[in-house]
Every structure is written in structure tokens, then in C-alpha cells.
Amino acid sequence: MAPPSVKQHVFAxxxxxxxxxxxxxxxxxxxxxxxSAVNKVDLDIYPGEFFSLLGASGCGKTTLLRMLAGFEIPSEGSISIDGVDMTDIPPYERPxxxxxxxxxxxxxxxxxxxxxxxxxxxxxPKARIAERVKAVLDLVQMSSLAARKPQQLSGGQxxxxxxxxxxxxxxxxLLLDEPLAALDKKLREQTQLELVNIQDRVGITFVMVTHDQEEAMTMSARIGVMNAGSIEQVGTPVEIYEYPAxxxxxxxxxxxxxxDGVVALDEQSHTVVDCQELDARLVVGHSSGVAVGAPVTVMVRPEKMMVQREPPEERVNCAHGVVSDIAYLGDISIxxxxxxxxxxxxxxxxxxRHTSEQRLTWDDEVYLTWHPANSLVLVQ
Structure with a gap:
């Protein structure tokens, strides 16, 4: 997954x-x-922010964008831009x-x-139009193609x-509805960073709708993850990925x-979860704030896990199994x-290592372990 933009660390x-x-x-x-396409959404977006609405098809993200544009009218609730209520303002008069x-x-x-x-x-005025058109074409590096027609241009152009x-x-x-969907993968990756740089230079607030998580992670200052018409979580790419709500x-x-498991102990510094599926105790490096005996889910990202062929000394944060499938992706293997x-x-x-051999192969018996700080308790 692509790293988040540097801008995210200084713009908050x-x-x-x-x-x-x-x-x-x-x-x-x-x-x-x-x-119900959108259900009681509350959201603040700040000046100069690149904000993404991320979710699967049918989750309500495009409907929410269209309400911002004025193409749809909310059934209830209000939308204001720069302190002005947009309820009775038609699309062509909105900023x-x-x-x-x-x-x-x-x-x-x-x-x-x-x-x-x-x-x-x-x-x-014509002079102002010519000046403005030249400025934006220079910005997007299209001045040399100003005389061409759309059918003479590539998808990226x-x-x-x-x-x-x-x-x-x-x-x-500026509202963007899946703006990079028509581009091939390599051009899409290149254009992602170009869009972020352009947005940073012009200082306009961008609100983008996308179903592509990598796109949202790469381009956004913050992301709103939508599901079934509601926003499940709003946060920076790091917050969304490392600390899902x-x-x-x-x-x-x-x-x-x-x-899945049940809380056996909850302390300020850690939580202990009994996991029947793994026949192991899972130690998580934070307090869950959940009562002992409550059902919870412990999340561990694949890159946070360590693999060994010998069993660990203690059955804590451990899973035992057999390698059934391998996906070689060049930089990593799954x-x-x-x-x-x-x-x-x-x-x-x-x-x-620069080698054609896999460190593990099919049917290898392995033990998976992970550090308590690299897992998270999610309430069911």
C-alpha cells in the first residue's frame, strides 16, 4: 500500500x-x-483539505457528493459551505x-x-479569460495541447x-467523482501524486469519492469510510489503517x-483475551475499556506477523498452521x-534477498507470532 502524502503530517x-x-x-x-441512501451523516471538512469519501458501491458516498453539489436535496439535515446554508441554493450558484x-x-x-x-x-472579460485559461493549462501541463480536441488526447490528458x-x-x-477510474494502473499512480501537488498549490478544498483504498490512502489528508449510508470512521490514513474503529x-x-475471543483481563497497559479458536491467550498492548467476559475481536495486520518453524516457548499471541497458498508479488510474498x-x-x-527461492513453501508447518503492540481490540 502506498505511503501517505507528506502533507498529512503538517496539515491538521x-x-x-x-x-x-x-x-x-x-x-x-x-x-x-x-x-435510505444516506443516514444521518455529520461531517466537517476544513479549508485546503483533501478529503476522501471511501466505500464500496452503494454505500452512499456518491449521493452525499451530489448533495454537496446541489444535484440532490437532503431528505433531512443541512449542508453549509463557508457558513452559508446551501439548502435553497441551486447547483450553478454554489461555490x-x-x-x-x-x-x-x-x-x-x-x-x-x-x-x-x-x-x-x-x-x-476576454482578456481575463485568456489569462485564466493559460494559468490553469500551465498548472496541469497542457498548454502545448491547447488547440487539440478531446478525441486527440489520451485518457490522462x-x-x-x-x-x-x-x-x-x-x-x-472541488468535488471529484472517481476521477482516476478510467486510467490504467501506472498512469493512475502517477496522477494521484500530481493531483495532490496541484491541490496543495491552488489551496482549494478537494472532496473526492472513491472505492479504491490505495487511492484514498495516497491522496487524502483525511478519509471518511462509509458503509450502508453511514460514516463508520473519519481519520487520517494512518489512523484509519492502524487504529480502525x-x-x-x-x-x-x-x-x-x-x-474472536473474550476479555480475561483489562489493565491500563494491556488487555488479555482468551481465544478458543487458537487455543491461546492474546495479549494486546492497550486497554480495551471492556468488561471481563465481554466478547471482542483481536485484529492483527498480515505485515505485523512473524513466522517461525519451531513452536514458541509460550502459547501467547500465537497461531499454528500449515502454508496452503503463496502469492509472490515481487517486493513481498503473501x-x-x-x-x-x-x-x-x-x-x-x-x-x-535477491533469490528465486521462497523462504517458505507449500505444506510447511509454521507458527505465527506477533508483538502485543501490533494488535488491536475491536468491540463486537
Whole structure:
């Protein structure tokens, strides 16, 4: 998984109690007949933030984005931008612009004409239009192709033109609906960082909808993980990945091994969980705040696990099984270990040596262990 942007470590207005959000969503719901697409969402998004709504298809993220744009009206709740209630404000009067997944470029217009279209609709003076179009085309490195038409451009180039057209009107908020979905993997990875750099330079608040967790992790200052119309957790990429608030978030972001058990001991520095499935005691390096005897789930990421062929001295934070599948991915290998119960656990090991041989092979008997600090208690 790609590392988070450096910007995330220095940009954190949500931690400042005096910071005012640019976008405030309060108790927003949206129903279509008997179907509830969005359910009582509360969310603050700050000026200059790159915020992502992440979730599977049908979770409500696009509906929420369309309500921000004014294309859908909330069934209840309110949305304000820069302190102004947007309830009765039509889309064309909102301080937002939307970049669609299809890019929606006019095929009969040149790149320059596409970018200038919205400015002409606003009756901006010609000299100012020319100045603004040149500035945004320079920003997205498309000035040399200003005379071309969309059908003469690659997918990545069309994406840049669509972005330039959105930025030309200098909105307070730019909404992006799966903006990189049409690009191939290599171009998508390159464009992710370019978009982050452009957003940082223009200082406009970006709100992006995506189902791609790597995309959200790479580009976002914060992520809102959505499930069944609600936001399960909002946090930085590090918070979402390392400290998921629910089993859904833990399972949706990356890969997680989860073991059910009951709390045997809860202290300030650690929690002990009895796990019948592993026939072992699991020690977690934090207090769960859960009563003894309560059912919980212990989460361990595959890259946090260690593998050994000999049994450990103590049956603490230990799982025993047989290697059933191996996925070689170049930089890492994913090992699927089948436990006695039939359950499979995933382990990710970095391939440090330049060799064609796997350190483990099929049907090897192994023991998996992990440090208490590398696991997390999730309440069921």
C-alpha cells in the first residue's frame, strides 16, 4: 500500500479547536422511496483539505457528493459551505465545481475552448479569460495541447483538461467523482501524486469519492469510510489503517486477520483475551475499556506477523498452521496459513534477498507470532 502524502503530517486543522470548517454537514439523510441512501451523516471538512469519501458501491458516498453539489436535496439535515446554508441554493450558484468520472468534455471544442466555457458563461472579460485559461493549462501541463480536441488526447490528458476546466472558475470546493477510474494502473499512480501537488498549490478544498483504498490512502489528508449510508470512521490514513474503529473498517482497509475471543483481563497497559479458536491467550498492548467476559475481536495486520518453524516457548499471541497458498508479488510474498479449524490467516513477508527461492513453501508447518503492540481490540 502506498505511503501517505507528506502533507498529512503538517496539515491538521481538525486538531485545532478554533479552526472553522469550510463544509459542515449536519444530520444529513437522503431517501429514495423506502431506500435510505444516506443516514444521518455529520461531517466537517476544513479549508485546503483533501478529503476522501471511501466505500464500496452503494454505500452512499456518491449521493452525499451530489448533495454537496446541489444535484440532490437532503431528505433531512443541512449542508453549509463557508457558513452559508446551501439548502435553497441551486447547483450553478454554489461555490463548488464537480469533476465527473466521464470528464464530460465537449467533443467539438478544443482544449482551450473547453477550459474557457464556464468563464464565458459567467461573462468574464476576454482578456481575463485568456489569462485564466493559460494559468490553469500551465498548472496541469497542457498548454502545448491547447488547440487539440478531446478525441486527440489520451485518457490522462483528458483528465487534466477536465481538472483545468474545474479549476478555472476558482471554486471554494472541488468535488471529484472517481476521477482516476478510467486510467490504467501506472498512469493512475502517477496522477494521484500530481493531483495532490496541484491541490496543495491552488489551496482549494478537494472532496473526492472513491472505492479504491490505495487511492484514498495516497491522496487524502483525511478519509471518511462509509458503509450502508453511514460514516463508520473519519481519520487520517494512518489512523484509519492502524487504529480502525470497527471491524468493518479493519476489514475494508487493507487486509486484517481477526480472532474472536473474550476479555480475561483489562489493565491500563494491556488487555488479555482468551481465544478458543487458537487455543491461546492474546495479549494486546492497550486497554480495551471492556468488561471481563465481554466478547471482542483481536485484529492483527498480515505485515505485523512473524513466522517461525519451531513452536514458541509460550502459547501467547500465537497461531499454528500449515502454508496452503503463496502469492509472490515481487517486493513481498503473501502466505496463506491454514489453521487446524480450517480458517486461513494471511502473513506478508518482505522479500529482502535477491533469490528465486521462497523462504517458505507449500505444506510447511509454521507458527505465527506477533508483538502485543501490533494488535488491536475491536468491540463486537
Amino acid at each position: 486543522p481538525w486538531n485545532d479547536p478554533d479552526a472553522k470548517p469550510l463544509i459542515r454537514i449536519e444530520g444529513v439523510s437522503k431517501s429514495f422511496g423506502d431506500f 463548488v465545481n464537480m469533476m465527473f468520472q466521464s470528464y464530460a468534455l465537449f467533443p467539438h471544442m478544443t482544449v482551450e475552448q473547453n477550459v474557457a466555457f464556464g468563464l464565458k458563461q459567467d461573462r468574464m 483528458r483528465q487534466r483538461v477536465a481538472l483545468a476546466r474545474c479549476l478555472a472558475k476558482e471554486p471554494k470546493v 470497527t471491524t468493518f473498517v479493519a476489514d475494508f482497509i487493507g487486509t486484517a486477520n481477526m480472532f 502466505y496463506h496459513v491454514r489453521l487446524a479449524s480450517g480458517r486461513k490467516v494471511q502473513v506478508a513477508l518482505t522479500n529482502l
